[in-house]
Amino acid sequence: GEDVEQSLFLSVREGDSSVINCTYTDSSSTYLYWYKQEPGAGLQLLTYIFSNMDMKQDQRLTVLLNKKDKHLSLRIADTQTGDSAIYFCAERRRNSGYSTLTFGKGTMLLVSP
Amino acid sequence: DGGITQSPKYLFRKEGQNVTLSCEQNLNHDAMYWYRQDPGQGLRLIYYSQIVNDFQKGDIAEGYSVSREKKESFPLTVTSAQKNPTAFYLCASSLGAGNNQPQHFGDGTRLSIL
Numbered sequence: 001g002e003d004v005e006q007s008l009f010l011s012v013r014e015g016d017s018s019v020i021n022c023t024y025t026d027s028s029s030t031y032l033y034w035y036k037q038e039p040g041a042g043l044q045l046l047t048y049i050f051s052n053m054d055m056k057q058d059q060r061l062t063v064l065l066n067k068k069d070k071h072l073s074l075r076i077a078d079t080q081t082g083d084s085a086i087y088f089c090a091e092r093r094r095n096s097g098y099s100t101l102t103f104g105k106g107t108m109l110l111v112s113p
Numbered sequence: 114d115g116g117i118t119q120s121p122k123y124l125f126r127k128e129g130q131n132v133t134l135s136c137e138q139n140l141n142h143d144a145m146y147w148y149r150q151d152p153g154q155g156l157r158l159i160y161y162s163q164i165v166n167d168f169q170k171g172d173i174a175e176g177y178s179v180s181r182e183k184k185e186s187f188p189l190t191v192t193s194a195q196k197n198p199t200a201f202y203l204c205a206s207s208l209g210a211g212n213n214q215p216q217h218f219g220d221g222t223r224l225s226i227l
Contacts, residue, residue: 004155031213042117042203042218043156050213088155092213100146100171101216103155 004091004104011110018076020107022089027070029091033101034063034074037086046074046087076109084111115140119204119219125227126191126198134189134222136204145187146205146216149173156203162187163209191224199226 005023012018024032030051035043049056049063049072056063062075072089086106092099117138126132136145144163148156158171162181176195181187187206191198202222207214 008153033215035218040221040223042119042220043205045215045217048213048215100158100161101156105153105155 004089004102006087006089006104006107008105009108009110011112012079014079014081014111014113016079018079018083018109018111020074020076020087020089020109022072022074022104024070024072024089024091024102026091026093026102027067029093030099031092032063032065032072033090033092034061035088035090035103037088037106039085043088079109079111081111081113084109117204117206117217117219119202119222121222122220124222124224126224127227129193131190131192132224134191134202134204134224136187136189136219138185138187138206138219140206140208140217141184142206142217143184143209144207144214145181146207147171147177147179147187147189148203148205150201150203150221159189159202198224200224 033048034046036046037043047058060077064073086108088103088106090101090103120135146161147159150156157173159177160179162168165184168181178190204219205216207216
């Protein structure tokens with residue numbers, strides 16, 4: 001299938017906002033997800049958004065969805081060094097009656113003190 | 114606590130050997146998944162199972178096999194037919210396959226070739 005695209009790397013200073021972008025491919029995708037992966041660990045679900053929403057806010061996290069452009073972003077306010085990790089976006093696609101997730105390659109976020 | 118347990122954390126395989134990676138969940142989830150992650154790559158789906166005794170091939174099933182005899186268990190066998198098995202393997206589960214059922218992940222197994 002077609003790729004979910006993410007920029008590979010983002011560097012910010014502690015206290016700044018981080019914005020991680022993602023372009024997905026399937027206009028019929030119903031849910032879009034953001035996951036966080038710390039070194040040597042599995043993926044932790046951060047948040048998700050339903051495709052009929054434009055925005056979702058959850059504490060320091062804000063997800064924006066532009067369905068027309070198939071563009072998804074994750075904003076982390078007041079970024080901390082503990083936010084340093086790889087962030088994956090994923091879209092839920094239909095596949096022969098089942099739905100599966102298709103992941104981007106991940107954006108490595110580096111937060112410097 | 115409920116969660117997904119993958120074992121072992123590290124696994125070494127000799128050439129020509131089959132190895133089996135364990136994945137157990139106590140979340141009472143119906144659906145389970147296996148992904149492969151290579152450095153700098155996203156996750157690629159190997160196999161998934163919507164319900165006990167049923168599973169489907171994902172995007173890269175060749176050289177792998179699975180079974181789903183119990184709801185809580187979804188072991189993955191990496192066979193000798195998989196020519197490049199060195200990777201990080203992640204197991205996930207979700208309550209079901211439809212609507213919004215987020216996938217929750219284990220901590221992974223890192224497989225290396227000796």
